[in-house]
Amino acid sequence: MTTGTEEWHADPALLSRYLAGNLDAVTGASVEQHVSRCETCRATVGRLLEPQLLERTWAGIRDGVERPTPPYPMRVARRLGLPEPTAVLLASAASLRAAWLVGAFLSLSFATLAAYASDGTALAPFLLAAPLAPVLGVAAAYGPRQDPLEALVATAPYGRTRLILLRTIGVLVSVLPVTVLLGLAVPGPPWLAAAWLGPALALVPVLLALAAFVGPRIAATIVSLAWSGVVLGSTRALAPTWPVEAAQQGVYLGLAVAACAVIAIRAGTDRQPGVAL
């Protein structure tokens, strides 16, 4: 079909106003319709556009395609004000992904349910799972010391120690609130919801100190077995709340202080600065 519009071309002044967004809605829409069909006018538009604007737009499109989408928990954290570079570093930690967090949440929920169903006499599942969730999360985020990628991390200005501490904080921040909420639902003395925090916060530095010597996997195994031993051992003759009572909390605090001291000493004596963990 031949209409007059194919012979007609928009003059550059009109196109400039169109590009600047200075046309009224009806004129703007008809210029847009015309440009989408007319090769000559599209070429004119190309000449009128600033190259920088084109470059910026193209870079934005490539960003949208090439930049990996951060995992859901990271997008939430970004909205809450987490700096963008930090989010990139945390996103690569397996235990900060939705799948891991959902898994931790489910196992804690079952432990809570078990305590609830037994009317507070079976606290062991909750006391077992609650402190281990952050410990295992930190171990998974840590990455094995012999991992070949760590050669790069260790020689980057950001530093391996800083990265490990960042991920540790990331795991604690993402796991602890949920665990505290579930702890409130566990029947028993009200202080129980917070009491498990003692061993949880103590076991994390113990794990980090051990991992510096034997790697995170073995360290996580040792810590998990030790804690399971304490909890399961106490179920035989002692009160269900024994593992988190005041006297034991003192022991955990002592362990945490000792572990921090080991980390600090290692940081000071290691031949290579910046490789404390």
Next chain:
Amino acid sequence: MSAGTSTVELTGVGKRYGRTRALADVDLAFDRGVTGLLGPNGAGKTTLLRIVATSIGADSGEVRLLGRDPSRSHADVTAVRRELGYLPQELGYPSDMTAFGFIEYVAVLKEWNDREARSQEVRRVLDAVGLADQASVRISRLSGGQRRRVGLAQALLGDPRLVVLDEPTAGLDPAQRADLRRTLSALGHRSTVLLSTHQTEDVAALCERVVVLAGGTVRFDGAVTDLVATAVGRVWLADEPGDDALVSWRTGTGRHHVVGGRAPVGADPAEPTLEDAYLLMLGPDAHRVHTPS
């Protein structure tokens, strides 16, 4: 960096792993340009490169990088790391990351905090290694050669003044090697590039200077042409394999390429290659692991 000091200065550097001596009393200095490290497996190439990349410390001797002693303080080692690009010998890649994601991750570790500038830089280095089209492909789907180039790309981030590449040509096909040579020679105009390889052709094509290591000590340090010159008059083409040759092999033409020893009867002198010179330099040491192809 004050005048008169080199980018990399190693003085009497030694390193042991348990009872094994990896490096002994090594004195070397490097400046702008590409230097190749040659040597059999276990010669100490990787140990030397790891020391220069601040990945490990030396047991003895003095290490100065960009005018600083990296073992002195955290601030010193960090200052060196800000101007360092390092490709380790074996680099594990998180398989679920894309090429872009992996390099962006390393870029953040190298303190590229501005998102827009970081994106541009990640694209620049992907372009430089010819992987611009593979930016959004998962690393697990890339070929071995492409993965190696992803590793090389991260070492180019920020145009570092000191670039340490441990076997950058491993797993590359001839066309990719040629591309890499182009990238590296451009880099060598601005930066101090140290690379190790098993391929004497790579050194011949890429490096102005070559260092031959064996048993943790420096056997040769000088221009590539000077190393080749040491083999003049010691390489022949002959009808018989040499009796007391260091190595000899039958070439495609049916004649034998004879390196070292006495000239066999009726032998014609041959133009030595860098490989011939390297084999002669190491003598019997080269035999243990290096077989000419």
